[in-house]
Amino acid sequence: MEEKVGQRKRILVAGGGITGLSAAFYVAKQAREHGWDAEITVAEASERFGGKINTLRKDGFTIEKGPDSFLSRKTPIIDLTRELGLEGELEAQNPQSKKTYILRRGKLHPMPGGLMLGIPTQLKPFMATGLLSFPGKLRAGLDWVLPRKEGEADESLGGFLTRRLGREVLTGIAEPLLAGIYAGDTHSLSLLATFPQFREAERAHGSLIRGTRAGRKQAEAAAKAAAAGTGVSSGASGATGTTSEADPVAKLVRSSMFLTYRGGLVTLVEALLAALKRDGVRLQTGRRLTAISRMDGSDGDGGQGYKVSFDDGDIESFDAIVLALPTFAIGRLLDALPAVKALSDIPYVSVANVILAFRAEDVADRLDGSGFLVPRTEGKFITACTWTSSKWLHTAPSDKVLLRCYVGRSGAEGWLDMSDDELVARVRADLKSMLGLDADPLFHEITRLPKSMPQYPVGHLDRVRAAREQLAAAMPGVAIAGAGFHGVGLPDCIRQGKEAAQAIGGFFLSVTVRGD
Numbered sequence: 391m392e393e394k395v396g397q398r399k400r401i402l403v404a405g406g407g408i409t410g411l412s413a414a415f416y417v418a419k420q421a422r423e424h425g426w427d428a429e430i431t432v433a434e435a436s437e438r439f440g441g442k443i444n445t446l447r448k449d450g451f452t453i454e455k456g457p458d459s460f461l462s463r464k465t466p467i468i469d470l471t472r473e474l475g476l477e478g479e480l481e482a483q484n485p486q487s488k489k490t491y492i493l494r495r496g497k498l499h500p501m502p503g504g505l506m507l508g509i510p511t512q513l514k515p516f517m518a519t520g521l522l523s524f525p526g527k528l529r530a531g532l533d534w535v536l537p538r539k540e541g542e543a544d545e546s547l548g549g550f551l552t553r554r555l556g557r558e559v560l561t562g563i564a565e566p567l568l569a570g571i572y573a574g575d576t577h578s579l580s581l582l583a584t585f586p587q588f589r590e591a592e593r594a595h596g597s598l599i600r601g602t603r604a605g606r607k608q609a610e611a612a613a614k615a616a617a618a619g620t621g622v623s624s625g626a627s628g629a630t631g632t633t634s635e636a637d638p639v640a641k642l643v644r645s646s647m648f649l650t651y652r653g654g655l656v657t658l659v660e661a662l663l664a665a666l667k668r669d670g671v672r673l674q675t676g677r678r679l680t681a682i683s684r685m686d687g688s689d690g691d692g693g694q695g696y697k698v699s700f701d702d703g704d705i706e707s708f709d710a711i712v713l714a715l716p717t718f719a720i721g722r723l724l725d726a727l728p729a730v731k732a733l734s735d736i737p738y739v740s741v742a743n744v745i746l747a748f749r750a751e752d753v754a755d756r757l758d759g760s761g762f763l764v765p766r767t768e769g770k771f772i773t774a775c776t777w778t779s780s781k782w783l784h785t786a787p788s789d790k791v792l793l794r795c796y797v798g799r800s801g802a803e804g805w806l807d808m809s810d811d812e813l814v815a816r817v818r819a820d821l822k823s824m825l826g827l828d829a830d831p832l833f834h835e836i837t838r839l840p841k842s843m844p845q846y847p848v849g850h851l852d853r854v855r856a857a858r859e860q861l862a863a864a865m866p867g868v869a870i871a872g873a874g875f876h877g878v879g880l881p882d883c884i885r886q887g888k889e890a891a892q893a894i895g896g897f898f899l900s901v902t903v904r905g906d
């Protein structure tokens with residue numbers, strides 16, 4: 391076959407969310423480093439880049455309509471922040487807002503100290519909490535003596551937590567906390583795809599609590615080391631990080647479990663787009679992929695690679711493709727491959743959030759924390775509420791208060807049929823009953839996110855593995871990544887984007903070596 395070395399490489403990244411933009415960034419970086427002659431295109435179906443990331447700057451407020459922050463200990467986003475020269479934009483959570491509340495029987499209780507992802511690691515605060523009955527606490531203690539489950543088989547997150555800690559800990563603490571990340575039903579979510587560290591804790595320590603305590607100590611040490619040594623990185627802006635103890639990013643990571651950017655998460659999107667523009671990447675919005683087919687060299691021009699159709703009627707050819715799309719979109723595009731088509735079966739839950747702004751004097755209660763979570767068993771409309779302006783001081787003028795209420799979770803998607811007025815009325819009724827907050831808001835902002843939260847079902851990892859294997863065999867040079875696969879958090883999406891870029895690099899290398 392014809393030697394491809396030195397030929398222009400045409401690479402398409404489909405999807406302009408954080409996964410796709412990160413993939414494009416790392417593909418462009420490889421192209422620069424390896425001196426490829428590359429034409430990189432990012433095609434995004436909607437009219438703006440960022441996907442779920444959607445910051446609205448309005449009347450002195452910074453309003454996040456999608457994600458609002460990220461877990462600081464996860465390094466891919468810290469590395470990217472450094473590479474983009476955004477270190478100075480990072481913002482820590484208000485240290486006065488570390489308390490989180492959970493509703494129980496209509497009353498807000500502070501979460502007990504020492505919880506790690508909902509798992510108790512300190513006896514005293516756990517025994518003192520009003521969130522559980524005494525028998526519920528004793529049942530959780532059985533985790534110390536219950537035998538571990540043998541074998542590698544997946545199980546549901548809810549089943550696992552009930553088995554180790556009992557039903558009360560699951561419904562009263564762990565589910566509102568963990569399922570909040572997925573808006574899911576823990577009895578349908580895969581343990582191995584969501585919190586594999588729980589299984590590992592049980593396997594290695596014979597007890598979830600013992601393993602989580604050990605993991606906590608290890609994570610603290612690792613985070614300290616990683617934060618101090620995330621490396622000298624020369625970014626697109628030429629910015630460099632430092633590795634010293636005085637490194638302000640390392641300090642921030644150590645001090646705050648969550649971070650964001652002062653100008654909102656869109657700061658990251660804007661910086662990525664600026665870097666991609668500098669690298670000459672073609673950035674296209676309003677352009678949806680509708681079909682992909684492999685060229686086998688038999689068409690007139692002897693072409694290799696892939697033909698891609700877009701909704702504007704264009705057909706273009708590419709040598710390699712990253713599909714950074716929801717799994718149902720990937721399943722539809724590649725439905726000739728059964729294992730890839732099966733990705734369409736991964737359920738996505740529809741959620742909404744309702745943001746309300748108030749005059750500070752109208753909010754009688756001191757909002758002395760980051761917000762509260764609402765267990766399913768409480769039968770409320772909202773699933774959680776973030777006291778945004780208490781958690782993130784930069785998000786509102788000092789005489790105003792910003793609250794964000796979450797609506798919808800697996801099995802509770804009735805809000806989809808509601809009008810805006812009804813949504814706001816239901817949310818306000820909950821705030822009145824939980825916080826006694828009855829004042830008229832200055833304004834509200836509703837964000838509807840249909841089919842936005844992927845639910846990794848039991849067996850998810852096997853399904854994804856099968857899809858990847860079939861794709862690699864049938865369509866080499868096509869990579870898949872995004873929130874529907876291996877982690878929904880922003881750092882996980884960035885990691886997946888980077889891995890997809892590395893897979894594309896590996897593909898070109900293999901083509902060069904084989905001389906295909």
Ligand SMILES: Cc1cc2nc3c(=O)[nH]c(=O)nc-3n(C[C@H](O)[C@H](O)[C@H](O)COP(=O)(O)OP(=O)(O)OC[C@H]3O[C@@H](n4cnc5c(N)ncnc54)[C@H](O)[C@@H]3O)c2cc1C
Binds near residue numbers: 678743881
């Ligand atoms: C309400 C909410 C709150 C969240 N809060 C947090 C948080 O605080 N912290 C955190 O870390 N994570 C949070 N997450 C999760 C995180 O925001 C997402 O998992 C992540 O942003 C998904 O990024 P992505 O690029 O994989 O997908 P997306 O952002 O969904 O991007 C996919 C893109 O593909 C485009 N597209 C679809 N089909 C096509 C096609 N055929 N052709 C071209 N383009 C197409 C879409 O328009 C979209 O822009 C939250 C998620 C939601 C919904």
